Amino acid sequence: MTKIAVAGKGGSGKTTVAGVLARLWAEDGREVLTVDADENPNLGISLGMGVEGTYGLIGAREALLPDGPAIASSMEDVVDRFAAEVGERLRIVQVRKFDQFRPG
Amino acid sequence: MPWVRVVLLGKGGSGKSTLCGLLGVELGDRGKRVVAMDADTVPGLAQVLGMPPTDDWFLAGMATRDNGGWRLEGSAPEIVDRCARTGPSGVRFLQIGNADATLKDFEFRRESYLDRWSGTVAFNTVSRTFDDEDGWVLVDLQGGTLQVAAGMVGTTGIAVLVVEPFAKSVLTARRFMGMGEWPTGIRLVGVANKIASADDEAYVRTELTDLGIPVWASVPLDPAVKQAERNAQPLVTLDRSTPARVAVTGLADRLGEATRTTVPTPTTTSG
Numbered sequence: 545m546t547k548i549a550v551a552g553k554g555g556s557g558k559t560t561v562a563g564v565l566a567r568l569w570a571e572d573g574r575e576v577l578t579v580d581a582d583e584n585p586n587l588g589i590s591l592g593m594g595v596e597g598t599y600g601l602i603g604a605r606e607a608l609l610p611d612g613p614a615i616a617s618s619m620e621d622v623v624d625r626f627a628a629e630v631g632e633r634l635r636i637v638q639v640r641k642f643d644q645f646r647p648g
Numbered sequence: 649m650p651w652v653r654v655v656l657l658g659k660g661g662s663g664k665s666t667l668c669g670l671l672g673v674e675l676g677d678r679g680k681r682v683v684a685m686d687a688d689t690v691p692g693l694a695q696v697l698g699m700p701p702t703d704d705w706f707l708a709g710m711a712t713r714d715n716g717g718w719r720l721e722g723s724a725p726e727i728v729d730r731c732a733r734t735g736p737s738g739v740r741f742l743q744i745g746n747a748d749a750t751l752k753d754f755e756f757r758r759e760s761y762l763d764r765w766s767g768t769v770a771f772n773t774v775s776r777t778f779d780d781e782d783g784w785v786l787v788d789l790q791g792g793t794l795q796v797a798a799g800m801v802g803t804t805g806i807a808v809l810v811v812e813p814f815a816k817s818v819l820t821a822r823r824f825m826g827m828g829e830w831p832t833g834i835r836l837v838g839v840a841n842k843i844a845s846a847d848d849e850a851y852v853r854t855e856l857t858d859l860g861i862p863v864w865a866s867v868p869l870d871p872a873v874k875q876a877e878r879n880a881q882p883l884v885t886l887d888r889s890t891p892a893r894v895a896v897t898g899l900a901d902r903l904g905e906a907t908r909t910t911v912p913t914p915t916t917t918s919g
Contacts, residue, residue: 553690555661556789559816574784584659584792584823586816595819642797645828 558582563590570634577627581639588638591630601628605640653785659820660791662810663841664688666873666883669787669835670896671903673884678900681783682730683736685774687767687800689745693710697735698882702743706869714736720769722897723775736884744770745790762778771800775857793823795802802831806903808864810841811856818855833905837864839899844869865899867892 559602562578570576575626580587580601588598604626616622627635654671656664663738672684686693694701719809720727732740735830744767775785785805789795801807809824811817821838830836836859838853856863876883886893 550889553661555659573822583794584791584820586819588657589819595822595861597813598819599822641823642792642794643823644797646799647798 560587560589563592564586566591566597566634567631570631574633576634577623578630578634578636579639580636583640583642585638585641586633588630588636591634591636592632601636601641602636603627603638603643649774651785652903653775653787653802654903655787655789655796655801655807656810656821657789657796657801657804657807657819657824658791658810658841659812662812662817662820663790663867664791664810665692665696665788666892666897667808667810667841667867669693669882669884670893671900672735672739672784672786673737674783674893674896675786676739681740681758681778682786682879683740683742683774683777683783684771684786684788685771686788687734687771687795688788691708691717691743691745692789693788694741694743695880696883697739697741698884699733699735699741699905701849702733711905719727720829722862724773728777734871735836736821736882740773740785742770744774747762767795767882768799772802775802792820796824797827801831801834803831805835806906807834807836809836809856809861811838811841811852813851814843821824821856821859821861825861837862839864842866842869864902865895867895867899 548562548565550558552558559580559582566576566578578587578591585601585603586598588601589595593601595609606623607626616625623635625636627637630636656668658664665688666686668686676682684693684697691701722730727742728742732742735741751902762872771787775787777783777785787800789800795801807830808884809821820832824836838852838856840849840856840863843849843852843866850864868891869891872886873883873892876886883892888894888897
Protein backbone atom coordinates (compact mmCIF):
# COMPACT_ATOMS: atom_id res chain seq x y z
CA MET A 545 0.00 0.00 0.00
CA THR A 546 1.20 3.49 -0.82
CA LYS A 547 0.06 6.55 1.10
CA ILE A 548 0.44 10.01 -0.37
CA ALA A 549 -0.25 13.30 1.39
CA VAL A 550 -0.66 16.53 -0.58
CA ALA A 551 0.11 19.79 1.23
CA GLY A 552 0.37 23.50 0.44
CA LYS A 553 -1.21 26.95 0.84
CA GLY A 554 -4.95 27.50 0.51
CA GLY A 555 -5.92 27.70 -3.13
CA SER A 556 -2.56 26.36 -4.35
CA GLY A 557 -4.09 23.27 -5.95
CA LYS A 558 -3.70 20.48 -3.36
CA THR A 559 -7.18 19.15 -3.99
CA THR A 560 -6.87 19.29 -7.77
CA VAL A 561 -3.57 17.38 -7.72
CA ALA A 562 -4.95 14.78 -5.31
CA GLY A 563 -8.12 14.32 -7.35
CA VAL A 564 -6.32 13.89 -10.66
CA LEU A 565 -3.78 11.43 -9.21
CA ALA A 566 -6.60 9.39 -7.68
CA ARG A 567 -8.55 9.14 -10.90
CA LEU A 568 -5.48 8.26 -12.98
CA TRP A 569 -4.46 5.48 -10.61
CA ALA A 570 -7.99 4.10 -10.45
CA GLU A 571 -8.11 4.04 -14.24
CA ASP A 572 -4.79 2.16 -14.17
CA GLY A 573 -6.46 -0.57 -12.17
CA ARG A 574 -5.33 0.35 -8.66
CA GLU A 575 -7.68 0.39 -5.71
CA VAL A 576 -7.73 4.02 -4.53
CA LEU A 577 -9.08 5.45 -1.29
CA THR A 578 -9.02 9.24 -1.12
CA VAL A 579 -9.19 10.97 2.26
CA ASP A 580 -10.27 14.59 2.41
CA ALA A 581 -8.78 15.81 5.68
CA ASP A 582 -9.34 19.50 4.94
CA GLU A 583 -11.62 21.34 7.34
CA ASN A 584 -13.24 22.79 4.25
CA PRO A 585 -13.43 19.63 2.15
CA ASN A 586 -13.66 20.11 -1.61
CA LEU A 587 -12.03 16.94 -2.95
CA GLY A 588 -15.34 15.59 -4.24
CA ILE A 589 -15.37 18.45 -6.77
CA SER A 590 -12.02 17.38 -8.23
CA LEU A 591 -13.19 13.76 -8.35
CA GLY A 592 -16.22 14.80 -10.38
CA MET A 593 -19.00 14.60 -7.77
CA GLY A 594 -20.24 18.15 -8.33
CA VAL A 595 -21.19 20.79 -5.74
CA GLU A 596 -24.27 19.05 -4.34
CA GLY A 597 -22.70 15.57 -4.44
CA THR A 598 -19.70 16.82 -2.47
CA TYR A 599 -21.83 18.89 -0.12
CA GLY A 600 -23.83 15.77 0.77
CA LEU A 601 -20.83 13.74 1.99
CA ILE A 602 -20.83 13.20 5.73
CA GLY A 603 -17.89 13.86 8.02
CA ALA A 604 -16.72 10.54 9.50
CA ARG A 605 -15.22 12.21 12.54
CA GLU A 606 -18.47 13.91 13.55
CA ALA A 607 -20.35 10.64 13.10
CA LEU A 608 -17.88 8.89 15.40
CA LEU A 609 -17.85 11.42 18.24
CA PRO A 610 -19.05 10.04 21.59
CA ASP A 611 -22.50 11.56 21.16
CA GLY A 612 -22.57 10.88 17.43
CA PRO A 613 -24.72 8.28 15.75
CA ALA A 614 -22.06 5.63 15.14
CA ILE A 615 -19.31 3.68 16.85
CA ALA A 616 -16.46 2.20 14.82
CA SER A 617 -14.57 -0.94 15.81
CA SER A 618 -11.60 -0.37 13.52
CA MET A 619 -10.20 1.84 10.79
CA GLU A 620 -11.44 -0.66 8.22
CA ASP A 621 -14.87 -0.32 9.76
CA VAL A 622 -14.71 3.47 9.35
CA VAL A 623 -13.79 3.11 5.70
CA ASP A 624 -16.43 0.43 5.08
CA ARG A 625 -19.16 2.57 6.53
CA PHE A 626 -18.20 6.08 5.59
CA ALA A 627 -16.39 5.82 2.28
CA ALA A 628 -18.52 6.84 -0.68
CA GLU A 629 -18.10 5.22 -4.08
CA VAL A 630 -16.94 7.73 -6.66
CA GLY A 631 -16.30 5.30 -9.49
CA GLU A 632 -14.69 1.97 -10.19
CA ARG A 633 -11.94 1.27 -7.63
CA LEU A 634 -12.27 4.84 -6.36
CA ARG A 635 -13.70 5.87 -3.00
CA ILE A 636 -13.67 8.97 -0.81
CA VAL A 637 -13.75 9.43 2.96
CA GLN A 638 -14.40 12.91 4.25
CA VAL A 639 -12.86 13.30 7.70
CA ARG A 640 -14.70 16.31 9.04
CA LYS A 641 -16.54 19.44 8.16
CA PHE A 642 -17.81 22.40 10.11
CA ASP A 643 -21.19 22.94 8.54
CA GLN A 644 -23.23 24.15 11.51
CA PHE A 645 -23.08 27.09 13.88
CA ARG A 646 -22.10 25.95 17.32
CA PRO A 647 -25.07 26.22 19.69
CA GLY A 648 -24.70 28.95 22.32
CA MET B 649 -21.89 56.49 12.36
CA PRO B 650 -21.17 53.84 15.01
CA TRP B 651 -18.57 51.17 14.31
CA VAL B 652 -19.02 48.48 11.72
CA ARG B 653 -17.45 45.07 11.61
CA VAL B 654 -16.73 43.53 8.22
CA VAL B 655 -15.70 39.86 8.26
CA LEU B 656 -14.18 38.39 5.11
CA LEU B 657 -14.90 34.72 4.47
CA GLY B 658 -14.50 32.21 1.69
CA LYS B 659 -12.39 29.37 0.44
CA GLY B 660 -8.66 29.26 1.13
CA GLY B 661 -6.86 31.32 -1.50
CA SER B 662 -10.01 33.09 -2.68
CA GLY B 663 -8.54 36.52 -1.96
CA LYS B 664 -9.84 37.39 1.49
CA SER B 665 -6.55 38.88 2.70
CA THR B 666 -6.02 40.86 -0.48
CA LEU B 667 -9.49 42.37 -0.36
CA CYS B 668 -9.23 42.95 3.40
CA GLY B 669 -5.98 44.88 3.02
CA LEU B 670 -7.10 46.91 0.02
CA LEU B 671 -10.40 47.70 1.72
CA GLY B 672 -8.56 48.76 4.87
CA VAL B 673 -6.36 51.32 3.13
CA GLU B 674 -9.29 52.55 1.03
CA LEU B 675 -11.31 53.28 4.17
CA GLY B 676 -8.21 54.72 5.87
CA ASP B 677 -7.65 57.05 2.92
CA ARG B 678 -11.22 58.25 3.38
CA GLY B 679 -10.33 59.31 6.89
CA LYS B 680 -11.99 56.39 8.67
CA ARG B 681 -10.53 54.73 11.75
CA VAL B 682 -9.71 51.16 10.79
CA VAL B 683 -8.57 48.09 12.72
CA ALA B 684 -7.61 45.17 10.47
CA MET B 685 -7.36 41.82 12.21
CA ASP B 686 -5.87 38.71 10.60
CA ALA B 687 -7.50 35.69 12.21
CA ASP B 688 -6.08 33.17 9.75
CA THR B 689 -3.82 30.50 11.24
CA VAL B 690 -1.77 30.86 8.05
CA PRO B 691 -1.68 34.65 8.08
CA GLY B 692 -1.37 36.65 4.87
CA LEU B 693 -2.72 40.11 5.65
CA ALA B 694 0.64 41.41 6.89
CA GLN B 695 2.15 40.79 3.46
CA VAL B 696 -0.69 42.69 1.77
CA LEU B 697 -0.20 45.66 4.09
CA GLY B 698 3.59 45.50 4.10
CA MET B 699 3.72 44.92 7.87
CA PRO B 700 5.90 42.53 9.88
CA PRO B 701 3.99 39.23 10.30
CA THR B 702 4.12 39.09 14.07
CA ASP B 703 1.42 37.88 16.41
CA ASP B 704 2.98 38.78 19.73
CA TRP B 705 0.51 41.53 20.54
CA PHE B 706 -1.15 39.63 23.36
CA LEU B 707 2.21 39.01 25.00
CA ALA B 708 2.06 42.51 26.40
CA GLY B 709 0.94 41.16 29.78
CA MET B 710 -2.74 41.55 29.04
CA ALA B 711 -3.84 37.91 28.97
CA THR B 712 -5.01 36.35 32.23
CA ARG B 713 -6.54 33.04 33.16
CA ASP B 714 -10.28 33.02 33.29
CA ASN B 715 -12.26 29.94 34.25
CA GLY B 716 -10.22 27.49 32.24
CA GLY B 717 -9.82 29.81 29.26
CA TRP B 718 -8.39 33.26 29.15
CA ARG B 719 -9.38 36.84 28.74
CA LEU B 720 -7.68 40.10 27.98
CA GLU B 721 -7.11 42.78 30.60
CA GLY B 722 -8.02 46.34 29.74
CA SER B 723 -10.51 47.96 27.43
CA ALA B 724 -10.52 47.17 23.75
CA PRO B 725 -9.12 50.60 22.75
CA GLU B 726 -6.29 50.16 25.29
CA ILE B 727 -5.48 46.73 23.94
CA VAL B 728 -5.42 47.95 20.37
CA ASP B 729 -3.40 51.05 21.30
CA ARG B 730 -0.83 48.90 23.03
CA CYS B 731 -0.71 45.90 20.74
CA ALA B 732 -1.66 46.87 17.19
CA ARG B 733 0.88 48.21 14.73
CA THR B 734 0.01 51.18 12.59
CA GLY B 735 0.26 50.45 8.90
CA PRO B 736 -0.36 52.29 5.65
CA SER B 737 -3.21 54.83 5.60
CA GLY B 738 -3.33 54.65 9.40
CA VAL B 739 -4.73 51.10 9.46
CA ARG B 740 -4.17 49.46 12.86
CA PHE B 741 -3.07 45.90 12.25
CA LEU B 742 -3.26 42.85 14.53
CA GLN B 743 -2.67 39.16 13.98
CA ILE B 744 -4.63 36.77 16.21
CA GLY B 745 -4.82 33.47 14.30
CA ASN B 746 -2.15 31.72 16.32
CA ALA B 747 -3.13 33.03 19.72
CA ASP B 748 -3.51 29.48 21.03
CA ALA B 749 -0.02 28.35 20.14
CA THR B 750 1.60 31.44 21.57
CA LEU B 751 -0.44 31.44 24.75
CA LYS B 752 0.64 27.88 25.45
CA ASP B 753 4.11 29.26 26.02
CA PHE B 754 2.60 31.43 28.69
CA GLU B 755 0.89 28.55 30.48
CA PHE B 756 -2.48 29.21 28.96
CA ARG B 757 -4.01 26.54 26.85
CA ARG B 758 -7.39 25.98 25.31
CA GLU B 759 -9.61 23.53 27.12
CA SER B 760 -11.57 22.35 24.14
CA TYR B 761 -11.36 22.83 20.44
CA LEU B 762 -14.00 25.45 19.87
CA ASP B 763 -15.63 26.45 23.12
CA ARG B 764 -12.89 28.60 24.57
CA TRP B 765 -10.83 29.16 21.52
CA SER B 766 -8.41 31.99 22.10
CA GLY B 767 -9.03 33.40 18.66
CA THR B 768 -12.70 33.87 19.46
CA VAL B 769 -11.83 35.72 22.66
CA ALA B 770 -9.44 37.99 20.78
CA PHE B 771 -12.01 38.51 18.02
CA ASN B 772 -14.70 39.56 20.45
CA THR B 773 -12.38 41.73 22.50
CA VAL B 774 -10.78 43.63 19.65
CA SER B 775 -14.15 44.04 17.96
CA ARG B 776 -15.16 46.29 20.84
CA THR B 777 -12.49 48.84 19.99
CA PHE B 778 -14.92 51.36 18.64
CA ASP B 779 -17.78 50.91 21.06
CA ASP B 780 -17.71 54.61 21.75
CA GLU B 781 -16.60 56.05 18.43
CA ASP B 782 -16.87 55.67 14.70
CA GLY B 783 -14.69 53.11 13.04
CA TRP B 784 -14.34 49.95 11.03
CA VAL B 785 -13.12 46.58 12.24
CA LEU B 786 -12.07 44.38 9.33
CA VAL B 787 -11.53 40.70 10.05
CA ASP B 788 -9.71 38.36 7.69
CA LEU B 789 -10.76 34.80 8.57
CA GLN B 790 -9.09 31.56 7.58
CA GLY B 791 -10.50 29.66 4.63
CA GLY B 792 -13.61 27.59 5.22
CA THR B 793 -16.38 27.51 7.78
CA LEU B 794 -14.52 26.52 10.96
CA GLN B 795 -14.02 29.97 12.45
CA VAL B 796 -17.54 31.08 11.62
CA ALA B 797 -18.85 27.91 13.30
CA ALA B 798 -16.74 28.92 16.30
CA GLY B 799 -18.45 32.31 16.50
CA MET B 800 -15.90 34.47 14.73
CA VAL B 801 -18.48 36.37 12.77
CA GLY B 802 -20.21 37.97 15.74
CA THR B 803 -23.86 38.94 15.79
CA THR B 804 -23.79 42.25 13.94
CA GLY B 805 -22.08 43.64 10.88
CA ILE B 806 -21.39 42.60 7.33
CA ALA B 807 -20.01 39.23 6.26
CA VAL B 808 -18.31 39.46 2.86
CA LEU B 809 -18.10 36.08 1.15
CA VAL B 810 -15.30 36.06 -1.43
CA VAL B 811 -16.06 33.69 -4.31
CA GLU B 812 -13.90 32.77 -7.29
CA PRO B 813 -15.37 31.47 -10.56
CA PHE B 814 -14.59 27.87 -9.56
CA ALA B 815 -16.87 25.10 -8.29
CA LYS B 816 -14.79 24.61 -5.12
CA SER B 817 -15.31 28.24 -4.22
CA VAL B 818 -19.04 27.90 -4.87
CA LEU B 819 -19.16 24.74 -2.72
CA THR B 820 -17.62 26.72 0.13
CA ALA B 821 -20.31 29.38 -0.32
CA ARG B 822 -22.93 26.61 -0.30
CA ARG B 823 -21.49 25.33 2.97
CA PHE B 824 -21.72 28.76 4.60
CA MET B 825 -25.38 28.97 3.61
CA GLY B 826 -26.10 25.51 5.00
CA MET B 827 -24.74 26.25 8.47
CA GLY B 828 -28.12 27.11 9.89
CA GLU B 829 -29.77 30.37 10.80
CA TRP B 830 -27.31 33.27 10.48
CA PRO B 831 -27.47 35.88 13.24
CA THR B 832 -30.14 38.37 12.24
CA GLY B 833 -27.73 41.28 12.68
CA ILE B 834 -25.33 39.93 10.06
CA ARG B 835 -25.75 40.99 6.46
CA LEU B 836 -24.17 38.31 4.25
CA VAL B 837 -23.03 39.60 0.87
CA GLY B 838 -20.89 38.17 -1.91
CA VAL B 839 -17.90 39.50 -3.82
CA ALA B 840 -16.85 37.83 -7.05
CA ASN B 841 -13.05 37.71 -7.24
CA LYS B 842 -10.47 36.80 -9.93
CA ILE B 843 -13.00 37.48 -12.65
CA ALA B 844 -11.40 37.14 -16.10
CA SER B 845 -14.43 37.20 -18.41
CA ALA B 846 -18.13 37.99 -18.62
CA ASP B 847 -18.69 34.24 -18.40
CA ASP B 848 -16.78 34.09 -15.10
CA GLU B 849 -18.89 36.87 -13.66
CA ALA B 850 -22.14 35.31 -14.87
CA TYR B 851 -21.17 31.99 -13.27
CA VAL B 852 -20.51 33.51 -9.85
CA ARG B 853 -23.59 35.73 -10.03
CA THR B 854 -25.85 32.85 -10.99
CA GLU B 855 -24.52 30.53 -8.30
CA LEU B 856 -24.67 33.16 -5.55
CA THR B 857 -28.12 34.31 -6.61
CA ASP B 858 -29.29 30.69 -6.36
CA LEU B 859 -27.94 30.65 -2.81
CA GLY B 860 -29.73 33.91 -2.01
CA ILE B 861 -26.53 35.93 -1.66
CA PRO B 862 -26.42 39.40 -3.30
CA VAL B 863 -23.24 40.21 -5.22
CA TRP B 864 -21.88 43.59 -4.15
CA ALA B 865 -18.71 43.75 -6.21
CA SER B 866 -16.87 42.01 -8.98
CA VAL B 867 -13.09 42.16 -8.71
CA PRO B 868 -11.18 41.38 -11.89
CA LEU B 869 -8.27 38.96 -12.13
CA ASP B 870 -5.55 41.58 -12.06
CA PRO B 871 -2.06 40.82 -13.47
CA ALA B 872 -0.71 43.68 -11.35
CA VAL B 873 -1.68 41.76 -8.21
CA LYS B 874 0.22 38.66 -9.32
CA GLN B 875 3.26 40.66 -10.32
CA ALA B 876 3.31 42.57 -7.04
CA GLU B 877 3.17 39.32 -5.08
CA ARG B 878 6.08 37.90 -7.04
CA ASN B 879 8.09 41.02 -6.29
CA ALA B 880 7.15 40.86 -2.60
CA GLN B 881 5.56 44.27 -3.07
CA PRO B 882 2.77 45.02 -0.57
CA LEU B 883 -0.47 45.04 -2.57
CA VAL B 884 -1.64 48.23 -0.90
CA THR B 885 1.14 50.07 -2.75
CA LEU B 886 -0.43 49.19 -6.10
CA ASP B 887 -1.48 52.18 -8.15
CA ARG B 888 -5.03 53.28 -7.41
CA SER B 889 -5.92 52.85 -11.07
CA THR B 890 -5.18 49.10 -11.10
CA PRO B 891 -8.41 47.16 -11.77
CA ALA B 892 -8.44 45.36 -8.42
CA ARG B 893 -8.12 48.60 -6.47
CA VAL B 894 -10.80 50.29 -8.55
CA ALA B 895 -13.17 47.42 -7.78
CA VAL B 896 -12.39 47.62 -4.06
CA THR B 897 -13.18 51.35 -4.16
CA GLY B 898 -16.62 50.41 -5.44
CA LEU B 899 -16.99 47.84 -2.67
CA ALA B 900 -16.06 50.45 -0.07
CA ASP B 901 -18.74 52.75 -1.49
CA ARG B 902 -21.28 49.98 -1.25
CA LEU B 903 -20.33 49.09 2.33
CA GLY B 904 -20.50 52.75 3.30
CA GLU B 905 -23.97 53.13 1.80
CA ALA B 906 -25.16 50.00 3.58
CA THR B 907 -23.98 51.18 6.97
CA ARG B 908 -25.93 54.39 6.52
CA THR B 909 -29.11 52.51 5.84
CA THR B 910 -29.74 48.93 6.79
CA VAL B 911 -26.97 47.38 8.80
CA PRO B 912 -27.85 47.12 12.47
CA THR B 913 -25.24 48.93 14.49
CA PRO B 914 -24.02 47.53 17.77
CA THR B 915 -24.00 49.72 20.83
CA THR B 916 -22.42 47.32 23.30
CA THR B 917 -20.47 44.09 23.41
CA SER B 918 -21.19 41.72 20.60
CA GLY B 919 -20.60 38.07 19.95
